[in-house]
Amino acid sequence: MCGISGIAGGSDVTKRLYSCMLNLEYRGYDSCGMAVASGGAIEVRKNIGRVAEVFEKERFAELSGETGIAHSRWATHGAPSKVNSHPHTSSDERIAVVHNGIIANYVKLKEMLTENGHNFRSETDSEVIAQLLEFHHKKHGNFARAIRETMEELEGTYAFAAVVAESPDVIFCARNKNPLIIGVGKDANYVASDVVAFIEYTKNVVYLNDNEYAVVSKDSHQVFSAATGAPMEKEIDVINWDAEQAKKGGYPHFLLKEIYEQPTAVRSALQIPIEDIERIAKMAQDAEQVYLLGVGTTFYVTMLAQYYFKEIAGVFAPSISSDEFSYLCNVDEKTLVIAISQSGETFDTLEALRYAKANGAKTAAIVNALGSSMTREVDEVLMQGAGPEKSVLSTKAALSQIIVLTRIAISLGEMRGSLSADARDELNTSLWELVDVLRRLLDEKPGFIRRVAKRISSYTKWLFIGRGYHMPAALEAALKLKEVTYIPAEGMPGGFMKHGPISMIDEDMVAVVLMPTPENERLYNSTLINVSEMKSRGAKLVGFHFNPDEKIFDEDIVLPKAHYLFAPIPELVAGQLLAYFCAILLKRHPDNPRGLAKSVTVE
Amino acid sequence: MIILSGKPLLEHSLVMLRETGITDVVIVVGHHSEQIQDYFGRGAAWGMSIEYVHQSTQSGIGDALLLARERFHGLDYFVLSYGDTVFSENIFAQCLGSFSEFKKSTAVVALAQSSELYGNVYIEDESRISRVVEKPKGNQMGNYVLAGTFVLGAEFFDLLKENEAKAEAAFNALAKKQGLYATIWEEDWTDMNFPWDILQANKVLMSGFRESRISNLAKLESNVSFTGPVLVDDYAEIRHGAVLKGPCYIGKHCFVGHNSLIREYTSLGDRTTVGYGVELKNCVLFGKTRIGRLSFIGDSVIGENAIIGSGTMTVNESLNDEPIWVEIGGRKMSSDLSKVGAFLGDNVVIGASNTLLPGTLVPPGSRVPHRGTLDRERLIKGMK
Numbered sequence: 011m012c013g014i015s016g017i018a019g020g021s022d023v024t025k026r027l028y029s030c031m032l033n034l035e036y037r038g039y040d041s042c043g044m045a046v047a048s049g050g051a052i053e054v055r056k057n058i059g060r061v062a063e064v065f066e067k068e069r070f071a072e073l074s075g076e077t078g079i080a081h082s083r084w085a086t087h088g089a090p091s092k093v094n095s096h097p098h099t100s101s102d103e104r105i106a107v108v109h110n111g112i113i114a115n116y117v118k119l120k121e122m123l124t125e126n127g128h129n130f131r132s133e134t135d136s137e138v139i140a141q142l143l144e145f146h147h148k149k150h151g152n153f154a155r156a157i158r159e160t161m162e163e164l165e166g167t168y169a170f171a172a173v174v175a176e177s178p179d180v181i182f183c184a185r186n187k188n189p190l191i192i193g194v195g196k197d198a199n200y201v202a203s204d205v206v207a208f209i210e211y212t213k214n215v216v217y218l219n220d221n222e223y224a225v226v227s228k229d230s231h232q233v234f235s236a237a238t239g240a241p242m243e244k245e246i247d248v249i250n251w252d253a254e255q256a257k258k259g260g261y262p263h264f265l266l267k268e269i270y271e272q273p274t275a276v277r278s279a280l281q282i283p284i285e286d287i288e289r290i291a292k293m294a295q296d297a298e299q300v301y302l303l304g305v306g307t308t309f310y311v312t313m314l315a316q317y318y319f320k321e322i323a324g325v326f327a328p329s330i331s332s333d334e335f336s337y338l339c340n341v342d343e344k345t346l347v348i349a350i351s352q353s354g355e356t357f358d359t360l361e362a363l364r365y366a367k368a369n370g371a372k373t374a375a376i377v378n379a380l381g382s383s384m385t386r387e388v389d390e391v392l393m394q395g396a397g398p399e400k401s402v403l404s405t406k407a408a409l410s411q412i413i414v415l416t417r418i419a420i421s422l423g424e425m426r427g428s429l430s431a432d433a434r435d436e437l438n439t440s441l442w443e444l445v446d447v448l449r450r451l452l453d454e455k456p457g458f459i460r461r462v463a464k465r466i467s468s469y470t471k472w473l474f475i476g477r478g479y480h481m482p483a484a485l486e487a488a489l490k491l492k493e494v495t496y497i498p499a500e501g502m503p504g505g506f507m508k509h510g511p512i513s514m515i516d517e518d519m520v521a522v523v524l525m526p527t528p529e530n531e532r533l534y535n536s537t538l539i540n541v542s543e544m545k546s547r548g549a550k551l552v553g554f555h556f557n558p559d560e561k562i563f564d565e566d567i568v569l570p571k572a573h574y575l576f577a578p579i580p581e582l583v584a585g586q587l588l589a590y591f592c593a594i595l596l597k598r599h600p601d602n603p604r605g606l607a608k609s610v611t612v613e
Numbered sequence: 614m615i616i617l618s619g620k621p622l623l624e625h626s627l628v629m630l631r632e633t634g635i636t637d638v639v640i641v642v643g644h645h646s647e648q649i650q651d652y653f654g655r656g657a658a659w660g661m662s663i664e665y666v667h668q669s670t671q672s673g674i675g676d677a678l679l680l681a682r683e684r685f686h687g688l689d690y691f692v693l694s695y696g697d698t699v700f701s702e703n704i705f706a707q708c709l710g711s712f713s714e715f716k717k718s719t720a721v722v723a724l725a726q727s728s729e730l731y732g733n734v735y736i737e738d739e740s741r742i743s744r745v746v747e748k749p750k751g752n753q754m755g756n757y758v759l760a761g762t763f764v765l766g767a768e769f770f771d772l773l774k775e776n777e778a779k780a781e782a783a784f785n786a787l788a789k790k791q792g793l794y795a796t797i798w799e800e801d802w803t804d805m806n807f808p809w810d811i812l813q814a815n816k817v818l819m820s821g822f823r824e825s826r827i828s829n830l831a832k833l834e835s836n837v838s839f840t841g842p843v844l845v846d847d848y849a850e851i852r853h854g855a856v857l858k859g860p861c862y863i864g865k866h867c868f869v870g871h872n873s874l875i876r877e878y879t880s881l882g883d884r885t886t887v888g889y890g891v892e893l894k895n896c897v898l899f900g901k902t903r904i905g906r907l908s909f910i911g912d913s914v915i916g917e918n919a920i921i922g923s924g925t926m927t928v929n930e931s932l933n934d935e936p937i938w939v940e941i942g943g944r945k946m947s948s949d950l951s952k953v954g955a956f957l958g959d960n961v962v963i964g965a966s967n968t969l970l971p972g973t974l975v976p977p978g979s980r981v982p983h984r985g986t987l988d989r990e991r992l993i994k995g996m997k
Contacts, residue, residue, distance in 0.1 A: 259711075259714070259715075259739060259740045260711045260714075260715070260719070260740035260794055260795050260796035260797055261740065261796075261797055262797050262798070262799040263799070266797065266799075270736065271738070274738055452736070452756075453735040453736065453756055454755065454756055455755060455756070456724060456755065456756055456757065457724050457725065457728050457733075457755025457756050457757070457758075458755035459755075460724045461724075461726070461755070461949070594799050
């Protein structure tokens with residue numbers, strides 16, 4: 011998983027490439043590099059480390075030229091090292107390539123090229139692209155043809171960009187199953203894996219589809235079909251994000267910033283036109299079987315939604331982890347698959363959707379990132395409009411997905427006649443109240459949560475317990491903690507406790523209990539039983555609850571009250587803050603946890 | 614003037630200001646102002662230009678600012694920094710950085726041990742502060758608080774004037790009208806409310822130590838061992854067998870006896886004498902103090918000119934694992950710390966063989982007699 015970017019034309023190419031790389035650092039950050047074409051030669055600088063470190067160490071600022079490409083890498087093939095970093099050059103060093111994706115047949119291609127006298131330097135699959143381009147370029151003397159033949163021979167997934175010594179004013183780029191976008195600027199054109207790379211410079215973009223390549227220069231950009239070589243007509247889309255929004259503002263980390271943006275994200279999700287919601291609800295109404303798909307945090311989002319589909323619409327819509335979908339589920343034309351993905355590029359979910367489509371199912375997706383692969387592959391797309399999410403940990407996007415799915419459940423309940431108009435209005439009001447509930451939580455509680463974090467962050471065994479619709483929230487809170495602090499944390503339904511896990515509870519364990527509101531008597535009482543079980547075994551008990559007079563926990567995190575059905579939502583936010591503060595106290599980097607990348611575009 | 618690791622707290626702030634390129638400073642001083650003025654003078658030694666404004670009564674930040682107002686004539690923005698805050702990294706750099714993005718008045722906010730002592734802020738979208746609640750009562754609020762560093766627009770002086778020099782009201786007015794933006798500080802910081810805050814401040818500063826520095830005027834005997842960053846100042850004398858574990862600071866003319874153990878986060882002010890076999894851990898000694906042999910002082914603060922008899926033990930942990938309480942002015946305050954020793958004022962004398970329980974506060978000038986297991990009077994009677 012990697013971020014690629016490139017700039018053709020204008021001044022300060024290296025400076026702007028550097029800012030593109032920083033903006034893409036969320037996609038990978040074990041190494042990075044830059045290649046600049048000028049005066050009939052290509053200069054490459056690269057190394058392992060964070061972008062800012064490598065920029066200093068390798069003195070990127072010394073490079074000059076009118077065209078350049080850059081890369082930040084997250085190793086899949088070949089350990090992070092200077093030689094394995096991108097850009098990779100061809101044997102004659104007249105072509106440099108940056109690549110995102112996996113070349114499946116690189117071993118075979120490497121053998122063929124080695125036999126033909128190509129000299130490989132790295133262990134990566136990506137180097138094959140540079141060598142193969144050189145091979146075909148030498149054969150035909152025509153770079154466009156070299157790209158087409160290269161694309162024909164490559165198997166796997168890729169987006170790549172190349173600079174060539176012979177044509178120092180253009181960038182060649184191509185895409186197959188990995189994202190690639192062209193930015194159309196005033197005095198320069200851009201290419202990147204994600205619009206956030208160059209959004210400071212231009213908001214006009216052109217999307218490449220699979221099996222297309224493009225030739226981008228200072229004042230032109232042309233997309234071609236790889237199959238026919240014919241030029242493609244492309245419209246320029248305009249991105250509506252505020253570039254300011256893509257920066258951190260006064261927040262020390264994107265994670266905290268995005269946690270604080272959740273009231274707004276909820277509001278935006280509630281303002282999505284009802285017709286858009288109803289379109290997907292109608293598809294669910296027409297289907298015999300509905301599956302909700304996500305992986306990681308989005309899996310827990312669908313798990314919570316599964317409860318809301320049952321409670322609100324009276325429909326059992328199983329939540330399935332995308333990576334398991336094809337092994338587990340029977341799919342036919344009466345099936346609807348609703349997939350959730352922040353980036354719209356999630357490999358596992360895309361694969362599951364392709365499996366569903368191949369078997370005739372209808373597909374819908376709730377996606378945050380505009381113009382992503384998923385938006386173009388499904389029958390119906392719902393843009394959640396939560397704004398860019400840059401921290402690797404999903405917070406506001408996940409919360410807004412829950413709201414969208416809840417609205418779909420409400421709409422479906424109405425269509426099925428299982429939800430009265432009064433009940434619908436009550437639920438809608440309660441959803442709107444969440445905006446204020448979250449605002450109050452964020453305005454009044456972080457200090458308490460940080461103090462609790464200070465007292466418990468040194469624990470190395472964590473358990474998160476919830477029952478009913480609090481269970482997915484417990485699982486998600488545990489995931490948040492483990493991904494950002496690297497502390498083993500389990501989340502599970504309260505009912506599990508007696509069937510095994512209780513034997514691991516002792517005074518070295520923190521048990522975080524997600525208490526339901528007391529008016530939900532049955533859930534409340536059975537959760538209470540878990541509390542006393544764990545208390546008697548000496549666990550450090552932390553309660554997420556809504557009652558300022560509650561006396562049963564060692565540490566209380568009292569949350570502003572929400573509708574009983576939506577009580578897990580403030581709990582999710584409290585879980586995010588707890589994980590964030592523990593990470594700060596343990597000196598972990600909240601925005602870039604080790605070994606994680608923002609959108610997982612590989613298996 | 615509190616001196617930690619050989620420098621007044623204020624100096625740490627001034628050095629950081631200087632690093633961000635700010636050289637013109639007005640310091641509002643109250644009592645003991647001579648000490649501050651003598652030390653900093655006109656600021657030439659720091660490459661700064663320092664002016665002083667006197668505030669005769671302790672009548673708050675707002676009043677202090679208004680007293681200094683004319684010195685800021687003609688400026689659009691100024692930096693405001695509370696003198697008693699301590700931070701591990703350059704807080705001014707962050708504040709100015711955020712200010713350059715917001716281009717509006719900017720306040721550094723941080724999470725504090727207790728929100729009840731500070732102005733709590735409500736933060737809206739885009740980091741704008743919607744209101745400031747000064748020292749909220751009860752336990753209902755626990756949010757980010759004003760951390761004592763700001764970049765403020767010149768209009769703030771007028772707002773202070775309109776609001777009878779009340780800082781809270783002026784901050785609220787600023788937030789409502791021209792706008793006040795928050796930049797969140799997640800690094801260590803502390804300010805001086807309670808005795809244990811001195812330990813916290815010391816820790817914050819020492820966590821910035823990167824290397825050992827031994828003055829070539831110090832005298833070290835053989836077999837003195839060092840680990841971690843240790844600072845030994847001029848004319849300090851360390852006898853053999855002593856073990857120094859950094860970060861720690863040994864001030865000018867200090868004496869450290871044979872086989873002593875100076876552990877992490879210990880700061881010995883100038884002319885402290887540490888006897889044979891003494892263990893010191895996470896404590897601040899302001900200087901000119903004598904500690905008798907075979908004592909243990911941990912998680913404690915000791916004022917100037919104190920005498921601690923030999924065999925004195927501070928106890929720094931409660932048995933029930935609860936945070937330790939300290940009684941201050943008749944009020945029980947939780948330190949929120951699991952380890953707290955004792956707090957001794959200036960000129961305190963502690964006799965030999967005393968045990969000081971967690972959270973003990975000894976007022977300046979107090980004298981505590983020796984303790985013995987044998988009663989001398991009865992012993993003499995028995996001999997007859």
